[in-house]
Amino acid sequence: MANEINNFSEIISHCKEYGYIFQSSELYDGLSAVYDYGQMGAQLKKNLRDTWWKSMTQMHDNIVGIDAAIFMHPTVWKASGHVDNFSDPMIDNKDSNKRYRVDHLIEGFADEQIAAGNETLAKEVLAQMDTLLAADDYSGLKELIEANNIRCAISKTSNWTAIRQFNLMFKTEFGAVASDNPDDNIVYLRPETAQGIFVNFLNVQKTGRMKIPFGIAQTGKAFRNEIVARQFIFRMREFEQMEMQFFVRPGTQKQWYDYWKTTRKAWHESIGIPAEKLRFHDHVKLAHYADMALDIEFEFPFGWKELEGIHSRTDFDLTQHATYSKKKIQYFDNDLNEEGKPYGNYTPFVVETSVGLDRLFLTVLSLAYQNEKWTKEDGTEDGRVVLKIPAKIAPTKLAILPLLKKDGLPEIAKSLLDDCKESFHCFYEEKDAIGKRYRRMDAIGTPFCVTIDHQTKEDNTVTIRYRDDMRQERIALSDVKVLVEKLIK
Numbered sequence: 001m002a003n004e005i006n007n008f009s010e011i012i013s014h015c016k017e018y019g020y021i022f023q024s025s026e027l028y029d030g031l032s033a034v035y036d037y038g039q040m041g042a043q044l045k046k047n048l049r050d051t052w053w054k055s056m057t058q059m060h061d062n063i064v065g066i067d068a069a070i071f072m073h074p075t076v077w078k079a080s081g082h083v084d085n086f087s088d089p090m091i092d093n094k095d096s097n098k099r100y101r102v103d104h105l106i107e108g109f110a111d112e113q114i115a116a117g118n119e120t121l122a123k124e125v126l127a128q129m130d131t132l133l134a135a136d137d138y139s140g141l142k143e144l145i146e147a148n149n150i151r152c153a154i155s156k157t158s159n160w161t162a163i164r165q166f167n168l169m170f171k172t173e174f175g176a177v178a179s180d181n182p183d184d185n186i187v188y189l190r191p192e193t194a195q196g197i198f199v200n201f202l203n204v205q206k207t208g209r210m211k212i213p214f215g216i217a218q219t220g221k222a223f224r225n226e227i228v229a230r231q232f233i234f235r236m237r238e239f240e241q242m243e244m245q246f247f248v249r250p251g252t253q254k255q256w257y258d259y260w261k262t263t264r265k266a267w268h269e270s271i272g273i274p275a276e277k278l279r280f281h282d283h284v285k286l287a288h289y290a291d292m293a294l295d296i297e298f299e300f301p302f303g304w305k306e307l308e309g310i311h312s313r314t315d316f317d318l319t320q321h322a323t324y325s326k327k328k329i330q331y332f333d334n335d336l337n338e339e340g341k342p343y344g345n346y347t348p349f350v351v352e353t354s355v356g357l358d359r360l361f362l363t364v365l366s367l368a369y370q371n372e373k374w375t376k377e378d379g380t381e382d383g384r385v386v387l388k389i390p391a392k393i394a395p396t397k398l399a400i401l402p403l404l405k406k407d408g409l410p411e412i413a414k415s416l417l418d419d420c421k422e423s424f425h426c427f428y429e430e431k432d433a434i435g436k437r438y439r440r441m442d443a444i445g446t447p448f449c450v451t452i453d454h455q456t457k458e459d460n461t462v463t464i465r466y467r468d469d470m471r472q473e474r475i476a477l478s479d480v481k482v483l484v485e486k487l488i489k
């Protein structure tokens with residue numbers, strides 16, 4: 001584990017050094033749990049988003065995509081249950097004033113016990129925590145913390161406040177309408193993108209003439225005032241979700257839940273995540289809207305954690321919006337049932353898939369990052385840091401490198417660039433020795449490099465170098481574009 005944590009801090013500094021991710025407002029010492037994507041990161045993120053979008057809206061003929069606003073009518077969040085329920089139990093240490101999410105505090109204690117060889121105790125404490133959380137039993141949780149003498153990492157004391165709920169939604173004021181009641185102008189930054197889909201269910205179903213079963217997909221920003229934000233882009237206060245709500249006939253939700261469980265895991269594998277690094281985790285405590293729920297977990301450098309959620313949300317959301325808006329939200333199904341009669345009017349059930357784009361980004365990077373070391377033939381040590389991002393999603397596909405900045409080599413290289421840049425993302429570089437340029441391309445994860453040298457002028461061939469195994473071969477200049485296109489498919 002120690003080595004992996006170490007590796008994780010290397011990944012974070014690598015992201016900064018090579019233009020993947022910067023701390024937000026770093027100039028002003030940063031804003032906690034908010035990050036900016038740099039020139040490489042923004043492109044990788046876009047590629048991941050595009051791959052997801054295509055897999056949903058292009059590969060399924062019954063899924064369409066929308067782009068709803070971040071601001072929504074405040075009643076949306078009353079109807080959805082977020083105003084009353086979207087909170088985490090937290091506790092403060094009175095000596096250090098440090099705030100903890102109760103489950104994180106207890107999990108931290110369990111991790112320490114495992115490290116000290118007390119695995120039985122750790123398991124027992126975690127099992128008790130799950131039961132108490134499921135029952136919303138806060139005094140029981142406080143007793144569990146006290147009975148195990150769980151201490152604050154800073155003050156080292158166990159002088160705790162009572163456990164309280166902390167709502168995770170950000171509030172702001174909307175417009176400038178004078179009102180006696182300040183609450184009239186309150187709006188929330190959406191904590192999930194899903195509600196933008198539910199309130200547009202009828203708009204999309206009618207205008208798109210959609211027949212159940214069908215899905216609505218969306219990508220976009222979500223905001224949560226996380227009590228303790230940690231682990232880099234794993235838990236952020238502003239992040240991006242990629243969600244798809246699949247509307248089905250009541251009674252068929254189990255079958256669709258199983259379908260999306262399998263389909264989503266297979267999708268993660270299709271973008272290069274090894275099957276043994278993914279697993280399912282069924283929820284013990286179901287959210288107020290769900291009748292089945294699971295996480296697809298990935299083995300991050302800091303342990304197995306949720307990457308994506310698959311939730312069977314019943315008809316909860318549509319029914320709530322119908323009640324609060326006083327409008328009818330139903331679907332007329334003219335397919336015939338077993339008795340040969342139309343299914344008629346009903347409120348559809350929903351199976352949702354919800355993945356965090358930033359967590360997916362972290363998944364890809366933690367798999368790709370490798371610090372390789374080897375001994376050369378002359379006995380000296382050598383090494384490189386390489387991002388083995390699958391070519392399909394890598395931000396830059398091809399580096400075009402003239403060996404020298406003279407003798408007509410840049411001209412040939414630039415004409416290759418002109419030929420390729422319409423088809424895929426290229427990087428042109430003529431500075432520094434070629435070895436140094438290769439290492440830089442390894443570090444930013446460019447899967448292919450092409451070098452134009454003096455021989456190119458004689459026989460129209462170039463050297464192509466493959467990032468993953470550093471193999472080099474000569475190929476015809478005229479074959480470069482087609483070969484790279486084939487390799488990134």
Ligand SMILES: Nc1ncnc2c1ncn2[C@@H]1O[C@H](COP(=O)(O)OP(=O)(O)OP(=O)(O)O)[C@@H](O)[C@H]1O
Pocket residue numbers: 192224226233234235236237239240241306307308309354355356357358359
């Ligand atoms: N604070 C966050 N930062 C980054 N991604 C997040 C955050 N919260 C949720 N996500 C992503 O959105 C997905 C769906 O959100 P969901 O509400 O199911 O998460 P959650 O169960 O609250 O997550 P967690 O238990 O880790 O807080 C998650 O699987 C995750 O990938």
